[in-house]
Amino acid sequence: MTELPRRAVARTARLAALPLGYAGRNALGLGKRLGGRPAEAVMSEIQQRTAEQLFRTLGELKGGAMKFGQAMSVLEAALPDELVAPYRTELTRLQDSAPPMPTQTVRDQIEQDLGADWRDELVWLDGGPTAAASIGQVHQGRWQDRREVAVKVQYPGAGEALQSDLRQLARLARTIGPLVPGIEVKPLIEELQARAKDELDYTLEAEAQHAFADAFRDDPDIVVPDVVAVGHQVLVTEWLDSPASLASVIRDGTQEERDHYGELFVRFLFAGPSRTGMLHADPHPGNFRILPNDDGSPGRLGVLDFGAVARLPDAGLPEAMGRLIRMAGDRAPDELAAGLREEGFIKPGLDVDPALVLDYLSPFVEPTLVERFRFSREWMQGQFQRINNPKEPTYAVALKLNLPPAYLLIHRTWLGGVGVLSQLGAEAPFRAILEENLPGFAG
Secondary structure, eight states, X not given: OOSOOOOHHHHHXXXXXXXXXXXXXXXXXXXXXXXXXXXXXXXXXHHHHHHHHHHHHHHHHOHHHHHHHHHHHHHGGGSOHHHHHHHHHHHHHTTTOOOOOOHHHHHHHHHXXXXXXXXXXXXXXXXXXXXXXXXXXXXXXXXXXXXXXXXXXXXTTHHHHHHHHHHHHHHHHHHHGGGSTTSOHHHHHHHHHHHHHHHHOHHHHHHHHHHHHHHTTTOSSXXXXXXXXXXXXXXXXXXXXXSEEHHHHHHXXXXXXXXXXXXXXXXXXXXXXXXHSEEEOOOOGGGEEEEOOTTSSOOEEEEOOOSSEEEOTTSSSOHHHHHHHHHHHTTOHHHHHHHHHHHTSBOTTOOOOHHHHHHHTXXXXXXXXXXXXXXXXXXXXXXXXXXXXXXXXXXXXXHHBOOOGGGHHHHHHHHHHHHHHHHHTOEEOHHHHHHHHSTTTOO
């Protein structure tokens, strides 16, 4: 593959073929069952082949297709094992890799952005990429002052492909939904559409990354590489020497590594807003790099990719958010319902049962009730099933709750963060982290 397939009609055709492929395999599966093969074995085969086609296509197309796949990968911990097991390998693969573009295309992009004399400053550039993601790939290089640097180069046509993919995925939301049962596809795509423009602007990303690098410069646990140079489609930052991402810890980390890096992960997510006025809003594991100590023991956590950040209007997380979570933890349903109504979570004129609202919010509250909380796939699956099952009393609450625009990215990031912690199976002092970093929570 030489570059992003840019013709909208070609990308649209590949995305449109996904649900058709699933339907075809289902028809073939019916024939196999009629021929005597067990239904469970046939269904497992259908799911496996569907997963391979779906996530291979999303990864190869990059752009909005891959962003959609990465967003789903963070939420896979919520889905029952019998549904998600065939998908897990393909999903987690999207957290860490994508096919590369040719070296000459990379050099052409750099020259276009940094000028014809770019080699005077970037004195060495590795021919092959060290990482490839949804709208760009990263090469290692060396700056003229001898610093090792990471050079992120946007794919040609990335903007057009990103917007086109998301429009097509929005049209296909209803038919793609059955391919990943349990994940609400439509709101996920709408959120990706809302922030797509910002993610394409590397100057905005550089501004955010520099702010985080400055805020965490002397932090003993978190490392954010600073910005060296930036153009519209090229971003040069300090090099982060790391053997692997958080995805590797999810795959085969020790429990010590899971707990250690899980705690640093959640500390970063909550400390960032108070230090920078921004929330890192893309918590998929490929953006977090492990930095073991010299003896191999768990060390610091590196953070990359600041294309998706929520710029918070009050220069930090809302004080009401911490106050409402504390009310829920204190089991004060009437006070909680009144506070939610005041913040716009409950629309005027709607009656809700405060006790059911309290139960509905338990996934956000339960980790704050103990000194150390163990996240797990089993816990997240139980919570997800309880609030998404039409037979459960709390299900009706969701239909009456409203998510104010100011909380949209905060909510998604919180859900994604809990998803990663559950994939890790990490134990963390969640309550203490909120007391230290979330305004309003400590009282």
